Every structure is written in structure tokens, then in C-alpha cells.
């Protein structure tokens with residue numbers, strides 16, 4: 001959308017790329033439920049255009065979502081930011097009131113709600129393994145640590161990124177059990193999984209048919225009671241493996257739904273019409 005087209009909207013999602021985003025269909029189903037019309041658009045923004053977008057938003061919008069790659073870049077433009085967003089250095093939702101911009105991250109609560117709905121797991125006391133340490137894993141790990149998770153293990157291709165995240169988490173939460181390994185270190189990953197209830201697949205692998213497996217799925221064999229949540233919105237090789245081996249599993253579409261529902265409530269103060277938003281999302285996926 002151009003800035004002129006976006007003037008007909010009150011909310012939007014920005015990113016690069018953005019064409020694939022299903023947030024407009026999901027959020028507009030929510031706004032239409034309340035008779036507010038289709039007021040959520042999407043805008044491709046280059047990094048150099050961020051400042052221009054923010055000034056446009058300040059004057060014309062009530063809020064916006066931020067997706068890859070700007071969840072961190074948006075922070076210097078904001079007037080205030082929630083504690084967990086500040087800790088994870090990631091903002092995916094901005095509310096605008098009287099020209100003031102307040103940022104938060106709903107990725108963590110979106111994932112937590114999906115784990116509750118699919119596996120009946122609460123974040124408090126949770127023992128969890130992240131495969132991946134990118135933006136999504138970081139936002140979720142900080143949300144989990146802030147909300148009483150017992151242990152967080154991080155397996156990542158680049159060990160340095162896992163190390164950075166784990167040492168920041170341990171500094172902020174000295175009682176949290178936290179350890180790291182390389183994604184390819186099957187022995188250590190397997191020992192983390194034996195001591196955990198949930199594995200979160202948070203690498204970007206699995207979206208395309210030609211993607212390699214993020215790790216050797218055989219590490220999942222003989223681990224009783226483990227639940228596997230894949231952040232990718234569709235069925236992946238990992239989820240197929242889980243189905244074939246009787247492992248509880250779910251794909252990332254409900255995380256997307258519940259983070260969107262939390263954004264809707266942050267903006268409007270109204271209860272998100274989750275079923276209408278789910279329908280909007282399913283029609284778009």
C-alpha cells in the first residue's frame with residue numbers, strides 16, 4: 001500500500017518482505033466483528049523509510065504491527081516500551097494515543113497461549129528447549145523467563161547467539177536453569193530434551209520443501225511425554241515425524257492467532273473475537 005492508500009486504515013503491519021503476511025485478513029476479521037470495518041492494511045517499508053513511516057503513523061494510525069526485520073529497529077522511535085519487550089529487545093506491536101507510541105511484544109504470550117491450548121502446559125514452572133535463537137526464540141525465551149519458567153535450553157546453529165541469550169537470561173534470572181548447545185550436537189540436545197516438557201522449533205527451516213531438517217529427528221526417539229511446537233505455520237517434516245512416532249505436536253498457526261489477538265486487545269481494549277480471527281486467518285492460509 002502507498003501512504004495515500006494507508007490513510008483509509010487505522011492499523012497496519014510493516015515489514016520487508018510483507019506480501020506474504022496474513023495479519024490483515026486475521027485482524028480485519030476481528031475489526032469487522034465489532035463493526036469497525038476493514039481498517040488494517042500492510043505496508044512494505046525499506047529500512048531508510050522507517051522514520052517516515054513512524055511520522056505517518058503518529059498522525060494517521062491508532063497502532064501497527066512490526067514483522068521481520070524491524071522488531072528491534074523500531075525501538076528508538078518509541079516513547080515507551082513494556083518490560084519484557086525491553087528485555088528481549090523486540091517489539092511487534094505499537095499503540096498510538098495522542099501522538100505517543102507505546103511498544104510491546106505479543107509473540108511470547110501468543111506462544112504461551114498456544115502451548116496452553118494444545119498441550120495444557122503453563123509457562124510457570126515450564127522446562128523448555130528452543131531449537132533456534134533468532135528473534136522469535138529470543139522474544140519467547142524472555143517472556144518465559146519473566147513468567148516463571150524453570151529451565152530454558154537453547155540449541156542453535158551459531159553457538160555465539162545462544163551463548164549471548166543464555167548469559168543475558170541468567171544474569172537477569174539467576175535461579176533459571178539455562179544451558180546451550182549447537183543444534184548439530186545430538187548428544188547434548190538429547191540430554192536437554194530428556195529433562196524438558198516442550199521443544200519449540202524456532203529456526204526458519206521447514207517452510208520450503210527443499211529445506212534441510214533443522215536437527216536430526218532421531219534425538220526425539222524414546223523421550224516420553226515431550227510435546228513439540230513448530231513455529232512454522234504449516235505442517236513440516238518435523239511435525240510429520242512427530243505424527244508418525246506418536247509425539248504430541250502442533251504447528252505455529254495458533255501462535256500467530258494468539259499474538260494477533262493480544263495485539264488487538266492492546267490496541268482496542270476490547271476482548272479479541274478469537275474465533276472470527278481464526279476464521280479470517282484460516283481463509284487466508
Ligand code: NDP
Nearest residue numbers: 132133134135136137157158161202203204231252255256
Ligand atoms: P530469525 O531470522 O531471527 O532467526 C532464524 C533462526 O533460524 C536462527 O536461530 C538461525 O540460526 C536459524 N537458522 C536459519 N537457517 C538455518 C540453517 N540453515 N540451519 C540451522 N539453523 C538455521 O527468524 P525468527 O526468529 O524471526 O523466525 C524464525 C521462524 O519462526 C520463522 O520461520 C518465522 O516465520 C517463524 N515465526 C513464527 C511466528 C508465529 O506466530 N508462528 C512468529 C515469529 C516467527 P543462526 O542464529 O545460526 O543464524
